Amino acid sequence: MKKVRTRFAPSPTGYMHIGNLRTALYAYLVAKKDEGDFILRIEDTDQNRLVDGATDIIYNTLKECNLKHDEGPDVGGNYGPYIQSERMKAGIYKDYALRLVKNGNAHYCFCKEEDIEIQKQIANAKGESFLYKDPCKHLSLEQAQERVNNGEDYVIRQTINPVGTTTFDDEVYGSITVNNEDLDEMILLKSDGYPTYNFANVVDDHLMEISDVVRGNEYLSSTPKYNLLYEAFGWEKPRYIHCPPVMKNEHEKLSKRNGDASFQDLVVKGYLPEAILNYIALLGWAPSEDKEIYTLEELSKAFDVKRIGTSGAIFDIEKLKWMNGVYLRNMDEDKYYELVKPFIEKNVNPKYNYRDIAKALKDRVQLLTEVEEMVDFFNEVKEYSIDLYNNKKAKSDPKIAKKSLELAINALKDLNDWNNDAIFQTLADVANKNELKNITIMYPVQVALSGKDKTPGGATMISQILGKDETIKRLEKALEKLN
RNA sequence: GGCCUGUUGGUGAAACGGUUAACACAUUGCCCUCUCAAGGCAACAUUCACGGGUUCGAAUCCCGUACAGGUCACCA
Numbered sequence: 001m002k003k004v005r006t007r008f009a010p011s012p013t014g015y016m017h018i019g020n021l022r023t024a025l026y027a028y029l030v031a032k033k034d035e036g037d038f039i040l041r042i043e044d045t046d047q048n049r050l051v052d053g054a055t056d057i058i059y060n061t062l063k064e065c066n067l068k069h070d071e072g073p074d075v076g077g078n079y080g081p082y083i084q085s086e087r088m089k090a091g092i093y094k095d096y097a098l099r100l101v102k103n104g105n106a107h108y109c110f111c112k113e114e115d116i117e118i119q120k121q122i123a124n125a126k127g128e129s130f131l132y133k134d135p136c137k138h139l140s141l142e143q144a145q146e147r148v149n150n151g152e153d154y155v156i157r158q159t160i161n162p163v164g165t166t167t168f169d170d171e172v173y174g175s176i177t178v179n180n181e182d183l184d185e186m187i188l189l190k191s192d193g194y195p196t197y198n199f200a201n202v203v204d205d206h207l208m209e210i211s212d213v214v215r216g217n218e219y220l221s222s223t224p225k226y227n228l229l230y231e232a233f234g235w236e237k238p239r240y241i242h243c244p245p246v247m248k249n250e251h252e253k254l255s256k257r258n259g260d261a262s263f264q265d266l267v268v269k270g271y272l273p274e275a276i277l278n279y280i281a282l283l284g285w286a287p288s289e290d291k292e293i294y295t296l297e298e299l300s301k302a303f304d305v306k307r308i309g310t311s312g313a314i315f316d317i318e319k320l321k322w323m324n325g326v327y328l329r330n331m332d333e334d335k336y337y338e339l340v341k342p343f344i345e346k347n348v349n350p351k352y353n354y355r356d357i358a359k360a361l362k363d364r365v366q367l368l369t370e371v372e373e374m375v376d377f378f379n380e381v382k383e384y385s386i387d388l389y390n391n392k393k394a395k396s397d398p399k400i401a402k403k404s405l406e407l408a409i410n411a412l413k414d415l416n417d418w419n420n421d422a423i424f425q426t427l428a429d430v431a432n433k434n435e436l437k438n439i440t441i442m443y444p445v446q447v448a449l450s451g452k453d454k455t456p457g458g459a460t461m462i463s464q465i466l467g468k469d470e471t472i473k474r475l476e477k478a479l480e481k482l483n
Numbered sequence: 484g485g486c487c488u489g490u491u492g493g494u495g496a497a498a499c500g501g502u503u504a505a506c507a508c509a510u511u512g513c514c515c516u517c518u519c520a521a522g523g524c525a526a527c528a529u530u531c532a533c534g535g536g537u538u539c540g541a542a543u544c545c546c547g548u549a550c551a552g553g554u555c556a557c558c559a
Contacts, residue, residue: 011559046558113557120556129485130555155557173488182486182555190557197559221487221554244489245552253552279495282507286496290506309496312552316494319508329521364520374519391518424517431517442517450518458517 004036012054019246027214032300040069040081093195105232108144109136156189166224270368283313325366343371360457377450384451394443401444448478
C-alpha cells in the first residue's frame with residue numbers, strides 16, 4: 001500500500017483558531033495512524049491578506065501541541081514549513097497552468113474583474129444565480145497567445161465541459177455527485193502571476209504525494225473541480241476526508257474574531273495544550289471505546305476516519321474546562337507544581353510554603369488562571385461580611401462562630417507541634433469535648449483565617465500554612481469583628 | 484436564489500433493522516466530608532426535526548417538508 005501522507009495547509013492570515021487546529025490534528029492523526037508523514041505547507045498565495053507573524057503563530061502552535069511535521073526546508077536543524085510563495089519562484093505553477101492550456105483544460109481570460117463584478121451584481125439583484133460564462137473561452141489559442149504577447153493582462157481559467165456529472169467519494173460524507181454545468185470555471189493563475197489556492201493546492205498535493213486530503217467541509221462543493229483538475233493532468237486522485245465544522249453556537253461557525261476560540265487565547269486563560277487537543281479531537285469524532293481522556297499517541301492509535309461525524313459540533317468551553325481539570329489532577333506532582341507556581345507567586349508572600357499551597361489546590365483547580373484569586377487570602381484577609389459565618393451545614397451563625405473561635409484560640413495557643421494533623425486533632429478534641437460537630441469549629445476558623453466561605457484546603461491546612469503566630473493573630477482579629 | 488451537506492437530551496455523542504436509546508460535560512438531589520473541590524450514588528430523551536412509505540419490526544432504509552450550515556471571489 002502507498003505510504004500515507006497528509007498535510008495541513010493553512011493560509012497565514014491571522015490567528016490559529018480551534019477549528020483550524022482540529023483540522024491539523026485530524027490530518028496528523030490520519031498520517032500517524034498508519035505511520036505516515038504529516039506535512040506543513042503555508043499557502044500564502046494571496047499577497048493582499050498576508051498577516052505579519054501569522055506563519056510563526058501557526059508554526060509555534062503546532063509545536064506547542066506536539067503536532068510535529070515530518071519534512072520541510074532546513075531551518076536551524078529543524079524542519080521548517082513549506083512556503084508556497086517560495087516554491088512559486090521556480091515558476092512551477094505557471095508551467096503547470098500552461099500545460100492545461102495546451103491540452104485544452106484551461107484557457108486564457110482577458111475579462112476585466114470589474115465587468116464580471118457588475119454582471120454578478122445584476123444577477124444577484126434579479127435573484128438569479130450567477131455562474132460566469134467566460135467569452136474568452138471561445139478564443140482560439142493563437143488569438144489568445146497574441147494578446148498575451150501584446151502585454152495584455154490575463155488570468156488562466158479552468159475549462160469545464162458543461163455536460164455530464166462529476167462524482168467523488170469522501171471518506172466522511174460518502175459519494176457526492178454534481179452536474180458539470182453547475183461548476184464554476186475557476187481562475188487557476190491570477191493576473192499577478194500567483195496561483196489561486198484552488199490550483200496551487202492541487203499541484204502541491206500532487207507534487208508532495210499527498211495521499212489523504214484532510215480539510216474542512218467548506219471545500220465539499222469545490223472538490224469536483226479539483227478532481228477535474230487531477231483528471232486533466234492525468235494524476236491519481238487523493239482520498240478525501242472532509243471534516244464537519246466546529247461551531248460557536250447553533251448558527252455560527254467558530255471565528256477568530258471573537259478571540260476566545262483561538263488556541264493562544266485559551267492557553268493564556270490557563271488551558272493546557274494537551275487538554276485542548278484532547279477535547280477538540282472529540283468534537284466531530286468519537287472513539288469506539290467508552291473513553292475520553294487520550295494522549296496524542298493514544299489518539300493516533302485509536303483514530304479512525306470512519307468515525308468522524310458529519311454534522312457541526314458546538315465548542316463547549318465548559319467541558320474543556322472540566323477536561324483541563326482532569327489533566328491537572330492527573331499530572332505528575334513536579335510538573336504540576338511548575339505550572340501553578342507562577343500563579344501562586346503573584347499573590348502569595350514567599351514566606352508561605354508554596355508546595356503546600358499547590359497541594360491544597362491540586363484537585364480544586366480547573367483553570368490555572370483561577371489560582372490567583374483562590375489564594376489571595378494568604379497575604380491578607382480582605383474585608384468580609386459576618387454573614388459568612390452563617391452556614392447551615394456547620395450549624396453556625398455569628399454568635400456560635402464567636403464561641404467556636406474562642407474555643408479554637410484557647411486550644412491552639414498551647415499547641416506547639418504545628419502541623420495539619422496535630423491542628424486537626426486539637427480542634428476535633430475541642431469539638432468533641434463541647435459536644436459539637438467538627439465542622440462547627442472548623443468552618444468559623446476557616447472563615448476567620450481567609451474571609452471566604454470557600455477555600456483550597458480546610459481550616460487546619462490553612463492554619464499549617466499560615467503558621468501559628470499568624471493563625472492566632474487572624475483568629476483574634478476575627479473575634480474582635482464579632483464583638 | 485441554484486448547487487452541496489447536515490438534523491439523536493442544554494452540549495459532545497453511542498447505536499452498524501430487533502437494547503429499558505450507552506457514555507461524558509452541564510444541571511439537580513443524596514452520600515462522604517474541616518469549607519469548596521475530588522470521589523460515590525441517583526434523577527434528567529416514553530423518544531431520535533416533522534410528515535409519509537418500506538418492513539413482522541425503523542433513531543437506523545426510501546420519499547417529501549421544515550430548519551440549519553457550506554458554496555457560488557484574481558480568499559483560502
